Amino acid sequence: MVLLFVLGVILIGAAIALLGMALRPAEEAGGINRSIAVLKAMTEAPQELRGELERPFAERVLEPLRARALRLGRRLTGADSAERIRAKLNLAGNPPGWSVDRVTSGKVLFAGVGLVAGFLFSLMVSETTTTRLLVALGGLVAGFFGPNLYLYQLGYSRGQKLQRELPDAIDLMTICVESGLGFDAAVQQVARNTQGPLSEEFGRMLREMQLGMDRSEALRSLGERTNVADVRSFVSAMVQADTFGIPVAQVLRIQSSEIRVKRRQRAEEKAQQVPVKITVPLIFCILPCLFIAVMGPAVINIMNNFS
Structure with a gap:
């Protein structure tokens, strides 16, 4: 009975609130008018202001983030890193969209992603602080050197095709x-x-x-x-x-x-x-299955006789 009473009070309160909202048409109309005024002001604003608001998300957020990552990457890498990356790009055939600046900034961004991913993975696999720190650092290192390894693989595959x-x-x-x-x-x-x-x-x-x-x-x-x-x-x-x-x-x-x-x-x-x-798969994959098929029935008969 107490539960039904509480539920009835809640329903009555909700009905009163809805009735009060319905009895305020002037304020609602005012809110709609304000929204229309804001939209009208945005559409009638100068082209410079509208251009700033209409810029895509990549230009407003991703490009500044990539520029900061590029500056940090240039500080972390050596002075000859640009030449080494350019040589790797030439070996890889200069993939479309890849440049020295993009690879340098990508190393920093992937390092951050690898750090976060490694930390989240360490929370699932371990409870000790040392292990979590090592896994997070491993993700950081893997993310930082990931673009270099990818370029090396592209260059190796391209070299095989050339040959x-x-x-x-x-x-x-x-x-x-x-x-x-x-x-x-x-x-x-x-x-x-x-x-x-x-x-x-x-x-x-x-x-x-x-x-x-x-x-x-x-x-x-x-x-x-x-x-x-x-x-x-x-x-x-x-x-x-x-x-x-x-x-x-x-x-x-x-x-x-x-x-x-x-x-x-x-x-x-x-x-x-x-x-x-073929020696390794022969020893660890083929021979155990062969032994089971050949020696299995004999082992079962011996166990039955001794039991």
Whole structure:
């Protein structure tokens, strides 16, 4: 009965409050009029004020945050960090939207995110302060060096693609040169008719030559933008051929033969590594299952006999 009485009092109070709100149309109309006046003032405000209010969230919040992170990142990293990051970006193929400043600021932002994530994860896995501190510091370090590791992985994957595409590209250039085209025209055919990072590098080399760079300098720049030994060997051979006047077709034919021999040797090396690499899954995954299937029934019979 007491509960029903309290509930009735609450309902009566709510009804009285709703009735009071309904009996104040002038104040409600005044609030609506004030809102309309504010909207009208915003729409009729000068363009400078409206532009400040209409700026997107990224420009108002994210850009200042990234600028502060960039200043802090420049203080934390060394003086030659910009050159090292630029070299990693060249090895990775200069991904769209990536720059030295963005990587530097991203390291600081990811460090903050890693610190918070590591602290929250430490609250779930441990109750000691030392462990929580170590996990949080691990998240901080992982977030700070995360962009560098990502760029390294991009550069490594791109280098593998360059190494696979180089023999076919040299064969195509050899055919073009032997059919009467010049070296520049043969490179243009490769850049036009193929796809991949090697085609992009050849296209960039041609654009640099069109801007006035010498062919030898463009070739050396191509070699500096990659860490693949075969590409650098090809660049070195072509620079020497251009310097000493050696026939390009002969050099391309020799380079094609050598690179294909190297590719065959790498394939044989990978094949020789298979028995060693398969030892670990053989011992820990295949042999236990085989022992269970072979020795399991015998063990069960022995246990039944002794029981």
